[in-house]
Structures are given as C-alpha cells and as structure tokens.
Amino acid sequence: MHIVVCIKQVPATLDVRVDPVTHNLIREGTESTINSFDAHALEEALRLCERFGGKVSVISMGPPQVKDALRKALAMGADEAYLLCDRALGGADTLATAYTLAKGIKRLLPPYDLILCGRHAVDADTGQVGPMLAEELGLPQVTMVKKLECDGKSAVAWRESAEGTAVWEVPLPAVITVGSEINTPRYPKPIGIMRAAKKPLTVWTAQDLDVDEDKIGLKGSPTRVARLFSPERVSHVEMLSGDPEVAAATLVRKLKGNKLLQVQGGC
Secondary structure, three states: OEEEEEOOEEEOOOOOEEOOOOOOEEOOOOOEEEOHHHHHHHHHHHHHHHHHOOEEEEEEEOOHHHHHHHHHHHHHOOOEEEEEOOHHHOOOOHHHHHHHHHHHHHOOOOOOOEEEEEOOOOOOOOOOHHHHHHHHHOOOEEEEEEEEEEOOOEEEEEEEEOOEEEEEEEEOOOEEEEOHHHOOOOOOOHHHHHHHOOOOEEEEOHHHHOOOHHHOOOOOOOOOOOOOOOOOOOOOOOOOOOOHHHHHHHHHHHHHHOOOOOOOOOO
8 A cells, every 4th residue: 555645844833933024934943843733644644554564655845944854754654755846836825735746646656545634734724735635636535534444445534524423435545634633643763763864755846747837836826825924912901909899890890991891780
C-alpha cells in the first residue's frame, strides 16, 4: 500500500506578528513545525503501513525551509519526501495549492492507494485543500475523520456530523482528512533522526511538474488576502471600593448605563 500524506509547515506558536506596513505575517525569527493535524495524518499513515505493509510518502509545497518539516516527517518514519519549491508557486491560495499538489502526487510511484491530509492548517483554518485535492484527482473523499479502518481495497471512516457519528465506506484510492481525535503522533527517535538523513528528499520545480502557469501561484489564485491585522485590544478597568451597598448601587448604575444589565420588574 502506498499512502501519501500532505503536510504544511506552520509557525510553532500562535503568537505571530503582523508587519504594520505590508500586513503580512512576520516569519523571520519564528520557529516552524509540521501542522498539528498533518502530524496526525502522518501517524495514521505510518500505523496503516505497519499493519498492511507498503510505504509512506510525504509531500509539501513551500520555500526551501520546508525541508526541515519534511526531515522531521522522515524521522517519524515516512519513507520518502517531496518538496514542490519554485518562486512561480508563491502566493498560491487553496485552489492553486491543491492543483499543484495534485500535479506532484500524480508523479509519485507506485501510484497512490490513499491520500491523507490534516483537517485544516492552524495558520489558515480553511479546511479547503484536502477537498479541493480530491476534486483535482477525481477521488472520493471523507473529511474530519476521527477513526479510520482500511483493508487495502476500501476505507471505512467515522466522522462527526450534526446528527451524531456518521460512518462512510469509500473505495480506494481516496482522500481522507483527519482530526486530532484519531491518534497521538509519535516523537522521532534518535535512530529515526539518523536514518532520515539518508532517506530521499526530492525537490521539484514548476517546470518538473509540467503545470499550467495560469493555475499556479498568484496568477492561478482566484482569491487574495487583502491584509492581515491584529484586532485592537480596548479595555477599561475601574475599581469600586468603600461601602459595599454604595459600591453595589454604583456598579448597577454603570452596567445599566452601558446597556450591560437590564433590570426587569420596574426596579
């Protein structure tokens, strides 16, 4: 069985800074890591291959520093890694990203049996790339899966719905996006870290992928991020002291004056 896992490198902290002039995220000096949901997808792939045999390939799109995340995935147990890296791919939205990833996945050998993704990336929170990838490849999909079983020919997936837990069975190959409930990702062991240095990490450019230039990067992105900003924090604190009854009456008056308290019954 050949399982492909799509991963994204994201800031290791949610306390990211925004450039006040360009309104873009300031990534310099910020530690990065594998998107947490993608780590769960990788762990599930490793468990399935440990059970049924086969190999796990990880693929990502981004700048050269994404190699660090891919090396960590190799240290966890993935067999090979692929980075789609080219300036022409920069600025891609979720649609252009899914198109590019699909082009890369189609080049992998042997042909994929299952594609796993995290339910969403913690730095964007769209949850769109997995479903769009399934559409690009013409594959069935199940999203936000909390439990997965696979026999090599089909997959049975459990996911939460408004009515409760829904169970879906889909033929393989298929695209599955997973949540954090599905497993606990393993930590790379020293021997895994050493072996990762010898595992193949292939870098492909846009030319290697034979992409349509109108479908990649900014040119292929129908959506744009106009700007990013930190919400302005406005707070006011006033301490009331003295006689408790007077303080209570003052508090009620101020709450009513700011329409934060509505007293019924004519009081």
